[in-house]
Amino acid sequence: SPYSSQRRHASKHRFFVVELSQALFDFVIRLLPAQEEMAVKEDVRKLLERLIRTIEPDSRLLSFGSTANGFSLRNSDMDLCCLIDSAERLSASDMVTMLGDLLERETKFHVKPLPHARIPIVKLSLDPSPGLPHGIACDIGFENRLALENTRLLMCYAMIDPTRVRTLVLFLKVWSKRRNINSPYQGTLSSYGYVLLVIYFLIHVKNPPVLPNLQQMPPLRPISQEDTHIGGHNTWFFDDIELLRQRWQSSNTDSVADLLIDFFRYYSRDFTYNTGVASIRGGLLKKDSKGWQNELAAGRYNDSRERNRFCIEDPFEIDFNVARxxxxEGLYQIRGEFMRASRILAMRPRASVALAQLCEE
Ligand code: CTP
Ligand code: MG
Structure with a gap:
């Protein structure tokens, strides 16, 4: 009867989802960095901090990006930010030049100073060795306080629902790298962009939501302009995650696999790429309202149109398109991959087969 066929269908789906969720956890766990890798990275950070202090005694070297936000994979690169507390400090590009010279002289790192980049950085790498089979790649920037704050924001989101958020994010990072759509230099999206897409989806698309909007929660006490702004950008968010856990529980009970299937479906079918802006702060916004589009002015603003094919608002620097x-071609490729992933999952193969196919290189 149609009724029993429907039930068979539902139970087959439930089996698929349970098996796939378990397979996703297992898959992701195997890709986490070993304790030892984390320890080596911390040693490198300390060593570099000591060296930098010979140039600027009042400086601190802090981790941001994946090493600091809970979304790190094995052998991921290290993002470091140098903060200088003294009033009279050298400019970022002078620091890059000086630090580049110093590291060249004093360490075994390959050093590449980029003093004239939009964000001046020193790029470092260490060749593989027995203790460090994959070497290390590391970027040091200066005074990038917004990056430290957005790292903390992502970390807080990861802490609210560690299992579902981290599994989804880590899986999508691996998937996007294996499928070759994780490289801003080649016209596709950074890991940071993918993380924002996941968080946007969990706050604003899923109903009931899996995550609250930390930037729109009422503050516990009055907050001053000064405490919450960096360079004119409002960086306030609710960061007392212990308290949040006592007061807010998601009523969404979807499994990781349910969420992944919906994620791919949403970004292959429903997200309005032509007109929409994904904003974790404000939900689905319009390109028009941010001055980020326009097909009409194609001739004159060709450049700006190229930069706004795909729009993801930075959580703090809200006039910055993370997907610029x-x-x-990059967007065509990314959307093609979302569709391919949806198609694979719709066939409900065995979980191990599904993951192997999804991440096929
Ligand atoms: N970042 C940023 N604005 C961007 C890109 C990156 O502020 N447009 C900052 C964010 O703080 C982000 C960090 O740089 O957390 C690192 O970005 P990225 O390398 O894309 O993410 P990771 O999580 O470090 O991913 P991976 O492991 O692939 O390096
Ligand atoms: Mg990184």
Whole structure:
């Protein structure tokens, strides 16, 4: 009867989802960095901090990006930010030049100073060795306080629902790298961009939501302009996660696999790429309202149109499109991958087969 066929269908689906969720946890766990890798990275950070202090005694070297936000994979690179507390400090590009010279002289790192980049950095790498089979790649920037704060924001989101959020994010990072759509230099999206897409989806698309909007929660006590702004950008968010856990519980009970299936479906079918802006702060916004589009002015603003094919608002620097590097071809490729992933999952193969196919290189 149609009734029993429907039930068979539902139970087959439930089996698929349970098996796939378990397979996703297992898959992701195997890709986490070993304790030892984390320890080596911390030693490198300390060593570099000591060296930098010979140039600027009042400086601190802090981790941001994946090493600090809970979304790190084995052998992921290290993002470091140098903060200088003294009033009279050298400019970022002078620091880059000086630090580049110093590291070249004093360490075994390969050093590449980029003093004239939009964000001046020193790039470092260490060749593989027995203790460090994959070497190390590391970028040191200066005074990038917004990056430290957005790292803390992502970390807080990861802490609210560690299992579902981290599994989804880590899986999508691996998937996007294996499928070759994780490289802003080649017209696709950074890991940071993918993380924002996941968080946007969990706050604003899923109903009931899996995550609250930490930037829109009422503050516990009055907050001053000064405490919450960096360079004119409002960086306030609710960061007392212990308290939040006592007061807020998601009523969404979807499994990781349910969420992944919906994620791929949403970004292959429903997200309005032509007109929409994904904003974790404000939900689905319009390109028009941010001055981030326009097909009409294609001739004159060709450049700006190229930069706004795909729009993801930075959580704090709200006039900054995190996906501005995504080109027409890049977006076509990314959307093609979302569709391919949806298609694979719709066939409900065995979980191990599904993951192998999804991440096929
Ligand atoms: N970042 C940023 N604005 C961007 C890109 C990156 O502020 N447009 C900052 C964010 O703080 C982000 C960090 O740089 O957390 C690192 O970005 P990225 O390398 O894309 O993410 P990771 O999580 O470090 O991923 P991976 O492991 O692939 O390096
Ligand atoms: Mg990184």
């Amino acid at each position: 590097c995504v080109t027409k």
